Amino acid sequence: MNMSLFAAASIGTGIMMIVAAVAALIVKKLISAIIIVGFVSLSASLLFLLMDAPDVAITEASIGAAISTVIFLWGRGKIGGEQ
Amino acid sequence: MIRTIVGLAIVLVLAAILITVVDDYTVPSALSGVGELYTQTGVEDTGSVNLVTAVVVAYRGLDTLGEVVVLFSASTAVVLILTLIPIGANPTPPSSIVAFTAGILPGAIILFGIYIITHGHLSPGGGFPGGAVVASAFLLVMLGSNTIPDKSKFLSSIESLAGLTFGLLGFWGMFTLGQFLNNLVIPAGSPGRIISAGIIPLISLAIGAKVASELSGIFSSYRKAGGEE
Numbered sequence: 001m002n003m004s005l006f007a008a009a010s011i012g013t014g015i016m017m018i019v020a021a022v023a024a025l026i027v028k029k030l031i032s033a034i035i036i037v038g039f040v041s042l043s044a045s046l047l048f049l050l051m052d053a054p055d056v057a058i059t060e061a062s063i064g065a066a067i068s069t070v071i072f073l074w075g076r077g078k079i080g081g082e083q
Numbered sequence: 084m085i086r087t088i089v090g091l092a093i094v095l096v097l098a099a100i101l102i103t104v105v106d107d108y109t110v111p112s113a114l115s116g117v118g119e120l121y122t123q124t125g126v127e128d129t130g131s132v133n134l135v136t137a138v139v140v141a142y143r144g145l146d147t148l149g150e151v152v153v154l155f156s157a158s159t160a161v162v163l164i165l166t167l168i169p170i171g172a173n174p175t176p177p178s179s180i181v182a183f184t185a186g187i188l189p190g191a192i193i194l195f196g197i198y199i200i201t202h203g204h205l206s207p208g209g210g211f212p213g214g215a216v217v218a219s220a221f222l223l224v225m226l227g228s229n230t231i232p233d234k235s236k237f238l239s240s241i242e243s244l245a246g247l248t249f250g251l252l253g254f255w256g257m258f259t260l261g262q263f264l265n266n267l268v269i270p271a272g273s274p275g276r277i278i279s280a281g282i283i284p285l286i287s288l289a290i291g292a293k294v295a296s297e298l299s300g301i302f303s304s305y306r307k308a309g310g311e312e
Contacts, residue, residue, distance in 0.1 A: 018098070025090040054207035055135060058199065062215040067298065070222055074305060077175075 010050050017043045030076055038069035130271025131204040131280040139209065140283045144264035147286075148249060151293060155246060158297040161304075168308040176229055185227020192220035200291035204280040210290025217291065218298035225302055235303055238296045245293035252282050252289070 017040050024036040041064030048057040114122060121138055131137040139147055177185070199206075200213030225231055256265030272279035 021094060022091065025087055025094070055209065055212055058208060058212040059215055062212065062219045066219045067215070067222060070226065071302075071305065078308070 006050065010047060013043050013047050013050065017047070031073070034069060034072045034076060037072070038065050041065040041068070126274050129266050129280055129283065130274050131283050132274050133204055133206060133209075135207070136203045136209045136283060136287070137280075140203075140286050141264075141266040141281070144253070144266075144286070147290070148253065148264070151246060151249060151290065154294070154297060155242075158301055161301055165301075165304040165308045170307050177227055182227045185223050189220040189224050192223065193217055196220065196291070196295070200287050201277070201284065203287035204283045205275065205277070210287040211294055213287070214291040214294025215298065217295040218302070221295070221299040222302050225306055231303070233303065233307075235300055238300045238303075242293055242296040242300070245289045245296070248289040249286060249293070252285060256282075 020036050020040045020043065024033045024040065027033050027036065041060060045057045045060040045065060048054075048060055113119075121134060121142065125134045125137045125142075126132065129137040129141040131141065196213045196215075196217035198213075199208035199216055200210060203209030203213065252268075253264040256268050257263045259265075259268050266281040266283060269281045269285075271281050274280070278284070
């Protein structure tokens, strides 16, 4: 991959993650925050893929983006919806 | 409001630390020390084309065994705490979209997970990522239906069997070649073939089964535990 394209993609993904992480703190609804945290994990997995670590990317995508998001959603249901 | 400010402050402090670290970072031009040794002799030593798996399962196999033990104790503790909570009401039934997707996708996801596990010594992946992918397929099944039968006994026997397999493979190397977890108790074979790399594929299978059954067990006990509803 072209070096500058690689750098641009990495920095773009990083900025996207920072914006999403701040948004997860600010949003009012708990369910939106959970989905945004899942999006941060998915971006992290994309970043690992860009840095030539596909095995870490697979783990991050399945555990960080899928499993922990669903666990948080179930937990939200168990504590009784919105806070 | 205070919570938001504290959270933002923590994020900003962490960002400041990270920026100072990134400033000092230079990309190393050559591998150093043990990394150079691994890349030079890794394929001959272990027969594994994927050097990451060679390091994780063969060179640092004992660390991986420790990691498996940590995961085992963590999941045991979680399930123990969750079983103390009384069983809650049935969760709300899934929407038709989720139920339909959960009827189609899990087979393909499990197949992909098994591919990742069995090709751990050839392509990126191995026991941990593959096991996590298989577990996420089971999670999707649980999302799609409220009437999943309780298989926790079956899951924990698979888990114990997989952990036992890992340990026994280690002792096999100790008794035949005088080294715990020695990779070459089975001949390494020709690198790049599916049956090669000594006991790495077997250990990958054990780790994959263990991770998948452990995570699925956590999901099912978490799903059952009650809440305030």
